[in-house]
Amino acid sequence: MFQKMKTQDPDLWGSDAGEFNPERFANGILGTCRIPQAYVPFGVGARVCVxxxxxxxxxxxxxxxxxxxxxxxxxxxxxxxxxxxxxxxxxxxxxxxxxxx
Ligand code: HEM
Known part of the structure; x- marks a missing residue:
């Protein structure tokens, strides 16, 4: 749940949070994620990148x-x-x- 919330939460990443869109980083983390500290590239918890x-x-x-x-x-x-x-x-x-x- 925590993992899902951080990586795909529309409140943090916008309505297209579930889509693969590298262009969202065109203006850096501050330009795309409402709380920059929520950007955890490899995830955390049970579903962390193996x-x-x-x-x-x-x-x-x-x-x-x-x-x-x-x-x-x-x-x-x-x-x-x-x-x-x-x-x-x-x-x-x-x-x-x-x-x-
Ligand atoms: C820059 C490179 C990479 C990034 C940023 C990255 C990021 C992530 C993230 C964020 C997740 C969690 C997705 C989620 O469930 O929310 C994940 C899962 C996973 N990654 Fe990566 N990854 C990278 C490279 C790799 C590589 C090289 C491999 C394997 C050769 C890999 C294998 C996996 C696997 C198997 C999972 C699923 C883990 C699970 O659900 O238990 N990743 N990765």
Whole structure:
């Protein structure tokens, strides 16, 4: 019940909560979920994703491949704005220049 409530609750995610719609994240979590803390990507409780560890390992492999092929640097328009939320994070995001190596 808790799992269903978090991942498919129309009060949190809108009337299309039950549909597969990656575009809902086009404006980030704040742009789609009424309570950002309710976004629990792998779920919780009895129906938690059984292969969260594999998925996270795959994501690290993908990130490693990206880091091998591209060089990242801060854009001149980046403003340092540490913000206290659940953790300290960049308040206005991080604007990066990306160059293929
Ligand atoms: C980024 C990758 C992934 C995300 C975000 C994700 C997310 C989730 C979520 C939210 C659920 C719970 C759905 C619900 O009942 O409300 C779930 C369930 C499940 N996931 Fe994943 N998953 C990912 C990758 C994987 C992979 C790689 C596998 C297997 C190779 C996998 C296997 C499963 C299975 C079998 C369940 C059903 C668990 C159950 O009902 O007891 N997932 N996943």
């Amino acid at each position: 292969d969260q560890q594999l998925a996270m390992t795959e994501l690290k492999v993908i990130l490693s491949l990206i880091l091998i092929k591209f060089h990242f640097s801060l854009a001149s328009s980046f403003q340092h704005s540490p913000t206290y939320r659940l953790v300290i994070e960049p308040g206005e995001g991080v604007i990066l220049n990306i160059r293929r190596i």
